[in-house]
Amino acid sequence: MTDSRARVLGTIRKTLNRTEQSPLVDSPPSVPSPRYRTPLPADVVEQFSLMHKRVHGTFEAVGCLQDVPQAVRRYLNEQSIPIKAVISPEPELSSIEWTGLDVESRASNREDASSVTMAFAGIAETGTLVMVSSRESPVNHHFLPEFNIAVLKQSRLVDSMESLWPLIGEQPRAINLITGPSKTADIEQTIVYGAHGPRTLHVILVRDVVS
Amino acid sequence: MQVTSRYFRTTAREALLDEDLRAAMGRAEGGFIDTRKMAVEELENFEEYREFARKTKNHVLAHLDYYLTQFESNVLASGGQVHWAGNGEEVNRIVLDICRRPDIRKITKGKSMVSEESALNAGLEAAGFEVVETDLGEYIIQLARETPSHIIAPAVHKTRQAVTDLFDEHHREAGYSRVVERLDIVNQARQVLRDHFCTADVGITGANFLIADTGSIALITNEGNGDLTANLPNIHVVVTSIEKVIPDMLALGGFLRLLGRSATGQIMSVYTTLFNGPRRIDDLDGPEEFHVVLVDSGRSEILGTQFRDILRCIKCGACMNHCPVYTSVGGHAYGWVYPGPMGSVLTPLMVGQKKAPDLPYACTLNGRCKTVCPVMIPLPDLLREHRNNLVEMGQTGVVQRWGMWLWSIVARKPVLYSMMTSLYVLKLNLLARMVPAFQRGSFKYIPMMGAWTSSRDFPVPQASTFQSQWKKRALHD
Structure with a gap:
């Protein structure tokens, strides 16, 4: 295997007319900023909600964290599924009083029908949720349950992916950029939602920014 | 994967007579083109992104050893393992070595075209492992014992009826009923594959980009199967190729604005995941081992040829969606892993020109592929x-x-040229006038051109040649 490494790198250097590691003399080109023909709404919340709904996500805004349980209850009721959920073992979600809801704070398994997660950030340009894995944010919550509810604080909305990267410090095991519920077009090129991941993706935005 | 590209002429001819294939491809073509067009038009400076992508890939290719070693050391720093594979045999051996343990039986797989190159599934199955493809399209063709016919829509050639029959044949024994509607088909696949996801010992996925600066693997899917494959088993193996490395996360943002739009007309695919090594010590889920297999298989040689531009390819499939040859004959006729224009360039380079002598001619030089390519590969050239x-x-x-x-x-x-073409046009016009059936505007058969007209109609020419019309126009002016 070490041989293969030497061989592959050796061939690359030979074809690039070098004998040893290439020094990086020039820096990579810089990324353009996007310009849209129909400008996106100036307000990031409006922009996020618009783009998120375009990819079949659902969206609502609440005043504070304590309003979340009621919104979750209402949402699960609308879906006609049991009023219970697995939640991420995350300090803010754990600090909420989940009255009238059967919640368990742990990693998810295939029996869990719905999950409530805390988004690390949201990207307004594409309506994308950003999930950063940790002990407090297990990854399977975003994929195993059929119904995924994500809590997103307004203060964590960024305009574009370019503004996201500086917020992430040390690389976690996984960064999940999630844009809408799971879907497939493998049967007759026609979209069906709920392929392997969640069938629905509901965002509860918490207005923690004083305007 | 076995190379059958040398039979292109025969297989293409057969494909043109396949009614099911024509129905499936006809449905797909328009959809891909229209959705891409809408998504691209929204982004006013799409061209600027193409230019950015072309320059970035060229920059990386010119410093490929630098970026690969940077990527490698960052994967190692995050606790992952890196394996280098010079060719397909080495790919299969490396993956087999990782999997050969007494407690490993079932392997789930996310979509990976690189693993098709070395027929990894067949290699693993021969060693006694159960391999389950989890992308719906890949799962369908695995049941049918076929190969992908498109790089992002592997079962594009299958009609719904065909899927219904396949599922019935393979799922009946487990107690599933026959499903006809799209939603029911997807639901059944979801149930069947859920069992596999949750009981797999190893998950193998591909990668869309490798980020040198952080050692991250970027994996992009819509179904979420890639993530379930990567997160649930104890071991995650990434099989990927050396030209997929990019400098950093900022560059990734640029490529993401191109990839979704070019491939499926999406602003952003549903799941874009960055993987960095195995689970951390206090994580509640994730694999305990993380392996990256870096595949060369001839790419480092291509780097030194006049075909270097093809290594910019980000495997979006736009070139084949816009190719009149691909959309007529489908992907299987091309006889190896990569079909369409990018495949016709890449296949002869990877398997040898003698094994694929007809592929460079499977092109009308109309140039549409070059126009839509997000990394500006001059495919017709x-x-x-x-x-x-x-x-x-x-x-x-x-x-x-x-x-x-x-x-x-x-x-x-x-x-001489104008005389001969005038004569020919005259002959065709006379023919059209004499035979009433030809007056509808096209010939179904032309004497001495039987081979040409056997699979297409020839339009009845206007009364004179282009050159003589041009001359007349010049006189009028």
Whole structure:
């Protein structure tokens, strides 16, 4: 295997007319900023909600964290599924009083029908949720349950992916950029939602920014 | 994967007569083109992104050893393992070595075209492992014992009826009923594959980009199967190729604005995941081992040729969606992993020109692929390059050689050329006037051109040649 490494790198250097590691003399080109023909709404919340709904996500805004349980209850009721959920073992979600809801704070398994997660950030340009894995944010919550509810604080909305990267410090095991519920077009090129991941993706935005 | 590209002429002819294939491809073509167009038009400076992508890939290719070693050391720093594979045999051996443990039986797989190159599934199955493809399209063709016919829509050639029959045949024994509606088909696949996800010992996925600066693997899917494959088993193996490395996360943002739009007309695919090594010590889920297999298989050689541009390819499939040849004959006719224009360039380079002599000719030089390519690969030019090489190698047929020789003589004498073309147009016009059936505007058969008209109609020409019309117009002006 070490041989293969030497061989592959050796061939690359030979074809690039070098004998040893290439020094990086020039820096990579810089990324353009996007310009849209129909400008996106100036307000990031409006922009996020618009783009998120375009990819079949659902969206609502609440005043504070304590309003979340009621919104979750209402949402699960609308879906006609049991009023219970697995939640991420995350300090803010754990600090909420989940009255009238059967919640368990742990990693998810295939029996869990719905999950409530805390988004690390949201990207307004594409309506994308950003999930950063940790002990407090297990990854399977975003994929195993059929119904995924994500809590997103307004203060964590960024305009574009370019503004996201500086917020992430040390690389976690996984960064999940999630844009809408799971879907497939493998049967007759026609979209069906709920392929392997969640069938629905509901965002509860918490207005923690004083305007 | 076995190379059958040398039979392109035969398989393409058969494909043109396949009614099911025509129905499936006809449905797909329009959809891909329209959705891409809408998504691209929204982004006013899409062209600026193409230019950015072309320059970035060129920059990386010119410093490929630098970026690969940077990527490697960052994967190692995050606790992952890196394996280098010079060719397909080495790929299969490396993955087998990782999997050969007493407690490992079932392997789930996310979509990976690189693993198709070395027929990894067959290699694993021969060693006694159960391998389950989890992308719906890949799962369908695995049941049908076929190969992908498109790089992002592997089962694009399958009709719904065919899927219904396949599922019935393979799922009946487990107690599933026959499903006809799309939603029911997807639901059944979801249930069947859920069992596999949750009981797999190893998950193998591909990668869309490798980020040198952080050692991250970027994996992009819509179904979420890639993530379930990567997160649930104890071991995650990434099989990927060396040209996929990019400098950093900022560059990734630029490529993401191009990839979704070009591939499926999406602003952003549903799941874009960055993986960095195995689970951390206090994580509640994730694999305990994380392996990256970096595959060369001839790419480092291509780097030194006039075909280097093809290594910019980000495997979006836009070139094949816009190719009249691909959309007529489908992907299987191309005879190896990569079909369409990018495949016709890449296949001869990876398997040898002698094994795929017809692919460079599976092109009308209409240039649509080049126009839509998000990384600006001059595909028709590269195909022409292949044709030149074939001529120089003496790999062209007698009819073609003599035909071209004859044509070159006539074309160099304008008077002779215009006389002969005028005569031909006259002949066709007379024919059209004499036979009432031809008056509808196209010939179903032309004497001495039977081969040409056997699979397409020839339009009845206007009364005179382009040159004589042009002359008349010039006189009028």
